[in-house]
Amino acid sequence: MSDAVVEVSAVFDTILVLDFGSQYSHLITRRLREFNVYAEMLPCTQKISELSWKPAGIILSGGPYSVYLEGSPHVDHDIFKLNVPILGICYGMQELAWINGKGVARGEKREYGPATLNVEDASCPLFKDVDHSKVWMSHGDKLHALPTGFKIVATSENSPFAAIAHETDSIFGIQFHPEVTHTEKGKQLLRNFAIDICKAQNNWTMENFIDTEIARIQKLVGPTAEVIGAVSGGVDSTVGAKIMHEAIGDRFHAIYVDNGVMRLNETEQVYKTLTEGLGINLTVVDASDLFLGRLKGVTDPEKKRKIIGNTFINVFEEEAAKIKPASGQEIEFLLQGTLYPDVIESISFKGPSQTIKTHHNVGGLLDNMKLKLIEPLRELFKDEVRHLGELMGVPHDLVWRHPFPGPGLAIRVLGEVTPAQVKIAREADAIFIAEIKAAGLYKQISQAFAALLPVRSVGVMGDQRTYEQVIALRAITTVDFMTADWFEFDYSFLKRVASRIVNEVDGVARVTYDITSKPPATVEWE
Numbered sequence: 001m002s003d004a005v006v007e008v009s010a011v012f013d014t015i016l017v018l019d020f021g022s023q024y025s026h027l028i029t030r031r032l033r034e035f036n037v038y039a040e041m042l043p044c045t046q047k048i049s050e051l052s053w054k055p056a057g058i059i060l061s062g063g064p065y066s067v068y069l070e071g072s073p074h075v076d077h078d079i080f081k082l083n084v085p086i087l088g089i090c091y092g093m094q095e096l097a098w099i100n101g102k103g104v105a106r107g108e109k110r111e112y113g114p115a116t117l118n119v120e121d122a123s124c125p126l127f128k129d130v131d132h133s134k135v136w137m138s139h140g141d142k143l144h145a146l147p148t149g150f151k152i153v154a155t156s157e158n159s160p161f162a163a164i165a166h167e168t169d170s171i172f173g174i175q176f177h178p179e180v181t182h183t184e185k186g187k188q189l190l191r192n193f194a195i196d197i198c199k200a201q202n203n204w205t206m207e208n209f210i211d212t213e214i215a216r217i218q219k220l221v222g223p224t225a226e227v228i229g230a231v232s233g234g235v236d237s238t239v240g241a242k243i244m245h246e247a248i249g250d251r252f253h254a255i256y257v258d259n260g261v262m263r264l265n266e267t268e269q270v271y272k273t274l275t276e277g278l279g280i281n282l283t284v285v286d287a288s289d290l291f292l293g294r295l296k297g298v299t300d301p302e303k304k305r306k307i308i309g310n311t312f313i314n315v316f317e318e319e320a321a322k323i324k325p326a327s328g329q330e331i332e333f334l335l336q337g338t339l340y341p342d343v344i345e346s347i348s349f350k351g352p353s354q355t356i357k358t359h360h361n362v363g364g365l366l367d368n369m370k371l372k373l374i375e376p377l378r379e380l381f382k383d384e385v386r387h388l389g390e391l392m393g394v395p396h397d398l399v400w401r402h403p404f405p406g407p408g409l410a411i412r413v414l415g416e417v418t419p420a421q422v423k424i425a426r427e428a429d430a431i432f433i434a435e436i437k438a439a440g441l442y443k444q445i446s447q448a449f450a451a452l453l454p455v456r457s458v459g460v461m462g463d464q465r466t467y468e469q470v471i472a473l474r475a476i477t478t479v480d481f482m483t484a485d486w487f488e489f490d491y492s493f494l495k496r497v498a499s500r501i502v503n504e505v506d507g508v509a510r511v512t513y514d515i516t517s518k519p520p521a522t523v524e525w526e
Contacts, residue, residue: 001373001441002463006094006290007036007041008038008040008051008209008212008213008216008379009053009055009207009331010053010099010214010328012038012053012201012203012204012208012212013037013038013056013198013199013200013201013203014038014039014040014053014056014200015032015037015038015039015040015055015056015057015058015059015194015198016039016040016042016055016057016058016059016060017032017039017040017041017042017059017061017202018035018041018042018043018044018046018059018060018061018079018090018092019041019043019044019062019063019453020044020059020061020062020063020065020073020091020095021063021064021065021073021160022061022062022063022064022089022090022178023042023519024061024062024138024177024180025041025061025062025260025344026041026341026344026482027482028041028061028089029041029042029057029179029344030191031179031186031187031190031205032178032194033203033381033424034187035187035191035195036202036204036205037192037194037195037200037202037204037411038199038200038204039183039194040379041344042215044061044063044073044074044075045073045076045159046061046076047076047078048076048079048081048082049078051205052323054082054084055082055084056065056084056087056194056198056200057084057085057087057193057197057198058079058082058085058086058087058201059086059087059088059089059092059196060062060075060086060087060088060089060092060093060095060096060192061089061090061091061092062089062090062091062092062138062139062177063092064090064091065091066104066106066140066141067091067094067097067098067104067141068098068102068104068105068141068151069370070349072096072100074093074099075099077099080441081480084170084198085170085171085172085190085193085198085319086170086171086172087121087126087171087172087173087174087193088172088173088174088520089173089174089175089176089177089178089179090091090138090139090175090176090177091139091204092173093143093164093175094141094143094173096141096147096171096173096476097150097161097164097173099146099147099149100148100149100150101136101147102145102149102154103143103145103146103147104141104142104144105141105142105144106141106144110400111440112137112139113136113137113138113140113307114134114135114136114137114182114394115134115136115137115156115158115159115176116132116133116134116135116155116156116157116158117133117135117155117156117162117163117176118152118154118155118162119134119154120126120152120153120154120155121133121151121152121153121154121165122441124153124163124172124191124195125154125192125196126152126163126165126172126174126192126198126323127163127189127191127192128188128196129185129188129192130185130188130189130192131185131248132158133183133184133185133203133486134182134183134184135162135176135177135178135182135184135186135516136159136176136177136180136182136183136184136186137156137176137177138177139157139173139175141165142158142159142175142452143159143160143161143175144160145374146164147164147173148521149166149167149168149169149428150164150165150166150167150173151166151167152164152166153165153172153391154174156175156176159175161173161175161257162174162176163175163176169462173194174278178190179368187498193418198340204211206384206387206388206391207227207391208525209380209388210243210246210388210392213243213247213265213376214243214246214247215242216246216376217244217248217376218247220333220374221247221248221251221333221374223249224325225251225327225329225332225333226248226251226252226253226323226325226327226329226331226333226444227244227248227251227252227253227291227331227332227333227334227335227374228253228254228255228314228316228319228331228333228335228337228371229241229252229253229255229271229334229335230246230255230257230278230312230332230334230335230337231254231255231256231274231282231399231412232256232270232337232359232404232406233256233266233269233274233404233504234271234401234403234404234463235309235335235382235385235386235389235394235398235399235400235401235403236337236339236377236385236403237335238274238278238389238394238398239337239377239385239388239389239392239394239399240261240336240337240377241254241274241335241374242278242280242389242392242394243376243388243394243453243463244278244335244358244374244376245278245280245281246392250281251325252280252281252285252335253281253323253331254269254274254280254281254282254286255282255284255315255316255319255337256270256274256282256283256284256285257285257287257312257315257316258284258285258286258287258288259287259288259308259311259312259410260287260288260289260291260292260419260422261288261291261292261308261407261408261409261410261413261417261422262408262409263408263409263426263430264426264427264429264430267284270284270464271284272283273312273336273395276396277395278393281285283317283319284338285315287315288347289296290311290315290344291307291308291311291504292417292418292419292422294307294311294489295307295308295410295416295417296416296417296418297416298414298416298417299415299454301411304407304410304411304417304526305406305407305411306315306409309404309406309407310408312406313371314389316334317370317371320371322426331371332372333371333372333373333374334371334372334374335374335375335376336371336373336375337375337377338375338377338378339377339380339381339382339385340378340379340381341376341380341381341382341481341482342378342379343379344482345367345482349359355367367412381410382403382481383479384393386399388399393517395468400442401441402433402442402445402446402447402448402449402483403447409425409426409429409480410450411421411524411525411526412423412425412429412450412452412524412525412526413450413451413452414451414452414454414525414526415454418420418453421452424452424469424471424505424506424507425451425452425471425474427449427504427505428452428471428501428505428508429449429450429502430471431450431500431504431505432448432449432497433448433449433503434449435493435496435500436475436496439493440485441489441493444477444487445475445476445477445487446473446476446477446478446484447474447475447476447478447484447523448473448475448476448487449473449474449500450471450472450473451468451472451473451474451514451525452470452471452472453469453471453472454455455469455470456468456469456470456509457469457470457509457510458509459502459510461507466509467508468507468508468509468510469508469509470508470510470511470512471501471505471508471510471511472511472512472513472514472525473494473497473511473512473513473514474486474513474514474523475487475489476518476523478518481523483517483518483519484517484518484523485517485518486514486515486516486517489513494513498511498524513515
C-alpha cells in the first residue's frame with residue numbers, strides 16, 4: 001500500500017470496500033464519492049491487522065463465486081472486531097450468512113435483471129426513504145434460511161431474504177446491487193449506510209484534497225529534494241504537474257518527451273500551455289528517433305507498451321542526471337499520473353490473475369528504476385481530476401481534453417509502427433477530432449480517436465484502382481472509464497468525416513466506425 005493511500009484514508013472518514021471480484025465493485029466506491037464520502041477498495045483477502053487506519057464502515061462487494069464451495073474467497077473475521085457498521089452486497093450478504101450459520105445454497109433459478117423490492121421493515125435505517133422500488137438482481141445462489149441473529153427487512157418474488165439486518169448490531173445484507181443505476185433508490189441506500197449509519201463525514205472534496213495532498217507531498221519530499229515530472233499535455237499529467245509546482249515550486253522539473261507518436265502539433269501546444277499558461281518549468285526532449293528505432297519491427301501490443309514504458313524511464317533518468325539542483329543532491333522522485341481506475345484494475349481480487357493489457361502508468365516500469373514514484377492523483381477518478389484542475393486554474397479546454405494513452409499513436413497503429421504509418425494515423429485523428437469539435441460534440445464524448453488497421457482494402461480514386469489502408473474510428477462515453485458505450489453519431493457526421501479522411505489522408509481507402517462497448521472490448525484497440 002502506498003503512503004498516499006494511508007495518508008488520505010487517515011485524514012478522511014473512509015468506507016472500506018472489500019472486493020470479491022464483482023464487475024460492479026468499483027461502482028460502490030464511485031457512488032460513495034458522489035456524495036463526498038471517501039471510499040477505498042481493497043481485495044477481500046485484506047488482513048485488517050495490516051491496515052494503518054480504521055474504516056468508518058465496511059462494504060463487502062458481490063462476486064462470481066459460491067461461498068459454500070472449497071476455494072471460494074472469505075473475508076478476514078477481524079472485520080467484526082472493529083465494531084463498525086458492515087453492509088454485505090450479493091455475495092457479500094451470502095458471506096455474512098455463511099459466517100453466521102450457513103444457510104446459503106444454489107437457487108432454484110438464477111435471478112438476473114430487474115425485480116420489485118418489498119420493504120417489510122420500514123424502521124430499518126438502511127431503508128430510510130427507500131420504499132417498494134425496482135432493484136437489480138444478479139445471482140445464482142441465495143439464502144435459504146435466516147442467519148443467526150438476523151431479521152428480514154425486505155423480500156422480492158424470488159428472494160425471501162432480499163435484505164436482512166442484525167437484530168442488535170449495525171450489520172446489514174442485501175441480495176441486490178444498489179451501486180448500479182438500474183436500482184432506482186440505490187444511491188439513497190448507500191447514502192443511508194455511509195452517512196446515517198456509519199456517521200462518515202461527507203467532506204471528501206477537491207478543495208480539501210488539494211490541501212491534504214500538498215501537505216503530503218511536502219512531507220514526503222522534504223525541504224530540499226527535487227522531483228522530475230513526466231508530462232504529456234493531457235489533463236492527468238498537467239494537473240499532477242500543477243499540484244507538484246504548488247507544493248515545491250521550482251524544485252519540480254517537468255519533462256515532456258516527444259516520442260514520435262504524439263498527436264498533430266502536440267509538442268508546440270504542450271510547451272505553450274505549461275510554460276506560458278501555468279508557469280511550470282518545462283524541458284522538451286526530442287527522442288522520437290530513439291523510440292521509433294526501438295519499435296522497428298515490433299507488432300505485439302504488449303511489447304510496444306513495454307518498450308515505450310522502458311524508454312520513457314531511460315530518457316527521464318538521463319534528463320534527471322543533467323539537472324543540477326541547487327542543493328547539490330541528485331533527483332530522487334518521479335511524478336506519475338496514475339489514476340484510481342488503474343489502481344482498481346491492479347488490486348481487484350480477480351484482476352491480477354489475468355492481465356488484459358498493461359496500463360501505461362502502472363506497467364512498463366523498469367525493475368531497477370532509480371527514481372521513487374510520486375502519484376498525487378492515484379486516489380482520484382477522472383471527473384475528480386477535472387474538478388481539481390479547474391480549481392487549480394488549469395485552462396478549461398485542457399481540463400476537458402480527451403485522454404491520450406502513454407504509448408501514444410503506437411497503440412493506435414496496429415502492427416509495425418513506422419513514421420509513414422504514424423503520419424496516416426495522426427492526420428486521420430486530427431480530422432476526426434476537428435469535426436467533433438466543429439459539431440459541438442466534444443464534451444459529450446469521453447474519448448475519441450482514429451486507429452490505423454493492418455489491412456488493405458481495394459478502392460477507386462480518379463477511375464483508378466487503389467489498394468490502401470483502413471482507418472477505424474472510435475468514440476465512447478463513460479463516467480469512470482471502467483465501463484463504456486460507443487457514441488451514436490448522426491450518419492451525416494460519419495459520412496462527412498469518412499469523406500474528408502479518404503480524400504485528405506494519403507494511404508487510406510476505407511473508413512469504419514467501431515460500435516463495441518467496454519466490456520467486451522477495451523477502449524483502445526491495443
